[in-house]
Amino acid sequence: MTDEQKLTAAGNEMSASFLAAKKRSDETLAKLESNPSSFTMLTGDRPTGRLHLGHYFGSIKERVAMQERGVNTNIIIADYQVITDRDTTEHIQDNVLNLVLDYMAAGIDPNKTMMFTHSAVPAENQLLLPFLSLVTEAELHRNPTVKSEMEASGHALTGLLLTYPVHQACDILFCKANVVPIGKDNLPHVEITRTIARRFNERYAKKNPVFPEPAAILSDAPEIPGLDGRKMSKSYGNSIMLGATAEETAKLIKKSPTDSERRITFDPIARPQVSALLTTAGLVTGRDPKEIAEEIGDSGAGALKQYVIKSVNEFLAPHRERRAELAKDMDSIRDILHDGNKRANAIAEETLDQVREAMGMKY
Numbered sequence: 587m588t589d590e591q592k593l594t595a596a597g598n599e600m601s602a603s604f605l606a607a608k609k610r611s612d613e614t615l616a617k618l619e620s621n622p623s624s625f626t627m628l629t630g631d632r633p634t635g636r637l638h639l640g641h642y643f644g645s646i647k648e649r650v651a652m653q654e655r656g657v658n659t660n661i662i663i664a665d666y667q668v669i670t671d672r673d674t675t676e677h678i679q680d681n682v683l684n685l686v687l688d689y690m691a692a693g694i695d696p697n698k699t700m701m702f703t704h705s706a707v708p709a710e711n712q713l714l715l716p717f718l719s720l721v722t723e724a725e726l727h728r729n730p731t732v733k734s735e736m737e738a739s740g741h742a743l744t745g746l747l748l749t750y751p752v753h754q755a756c757d758i759l760f761c762k763a764n765v766v767p768i769g770k771d772n773l774p775h776v777e778i779t780r781t782i783a784r785r786f787n788e789r790y791a792k793k794n795p796v797f798p799e800p801a802a803i804l805s806d807a808p809e810i811p812g813l814d815g816r817k818m819s820k821s822y823g824n825s826i827m828l829g830a831t832a833e834e835t836a837k838l839i840k841k842s843p844t845d846s847e848r849r850i851t852f853d854p855i856a857r858p859q860v861s862a863l864l865t866t867a868g869l870v871t872g873r874d875p876k877e878i879a880e881e882i883g884d885s886g887a888g889a890l891k892q893y894v895i896k897s898v899n900e901f902l903a904p905h906r907e908r909r910a911e912l913a914k915d916m917d918s919i920r921d922i923l924h925d926g927n928k929r930a931n932a933i934a935e936e937t938l939d940q941v942r943e944a945m946g947m948k949y
Contacts, residue, residue: 628763630662633681638825640810640818702930709934813842815858870901
């Protein structure tokens with residue numbers, strides 16, 4: 587088989603895998619709508635910095651919606667995964683607490699949603715040992731996230747980065763999550779989690795399966811462009827942070843690049859930077875970016891930026907107000923995290939006990 591044929595075959599395999607996952611996602615969503623309490627969701631973030639508008643529209647908004655539907659919702663703050671591609675944990679405590687602040691300001695209710703950190707739940711991390719025996723080195727190397735993060739970081743491939751997908755399987759399976767809301771790019775992580783669950787049950791627990799095979803809930807949220815037209819990312823410095831002040835937000839938007847054409851039009855291919863600003867305005871106002879472009883017309887980039895500043899600041903004002911109120915009592919924020927860690931530990935210990943039982947390791 588030629589290299590071209592191999593690439594075509596790999597592409598066909600990925601397409602078939604995506605179509606199967608999309609069908610499963612649609613079927614699961616239909617069941618979730620009719621019986622939300624029978625579903626457990628796990629999702630989370632790495633505490634590498636502050637949350638931005640991309641996080642809100644890409645995931646947090648849907649987490650709040652799932653919580654309010656009555657799904658058993660869980661959010662992991664993946665502090666151990668920070669060191670998959672970074673050499674320092676400087677600022678990590680501040681980042682973790684600020685994640686909790688933003689979650690709660692956005693509508694996450696600690697009485698309904700368990701929020702916890704990796705490092706505080708030893709039994710969850712201990713699942714990594716048996717799970718690693720269920721995957722091959724080749725399967726780990728094939729994971730797109732491992733490949734891309736290794737290339738982006740410029741580091742040698744560490745053991746933690748290589749086993750990152752298995753660690754995520756521990757996150758999902760320790761609480762028996764059966765739904766994981768993700769974007770298309772993260773589908774391979776859920777697929778390897780399904781593989782690990784299936785292999786564990788087949789090898790050790792045929793009569794009484796321990797783990798569900800979770801379904802990915804594929805997000806319809808568009809990729810949120812940053813202010814420079816690239817993907818919104820903390821590392822690019824092109825993000826509108828949820829916790830930024832109105833003044834900081836205005837300064838950032840004013841500095842965002844546009845182009846020399848005065849008339850404002852929405853064309854993500856030919857005019858990515860102008861279109862990024864229009865997309866941002868459309869998301870926070872609920873309007874069509876093309877309609878906004880027509881309204882601004884020949885008024886130019888300055889008028890567009892003023893419109894975006896006003897729209898974003900109006901949208902974020904309630905979030906900022908709730909966040910500032912919550913931040914007055916950081917001891918309560920720590921207590922909420924400690925309570926979540928306590929609850930997660932109880933669940934993880936029970937799951938690890940079931941794993942030991944299935945493997946015949948209870949002496």
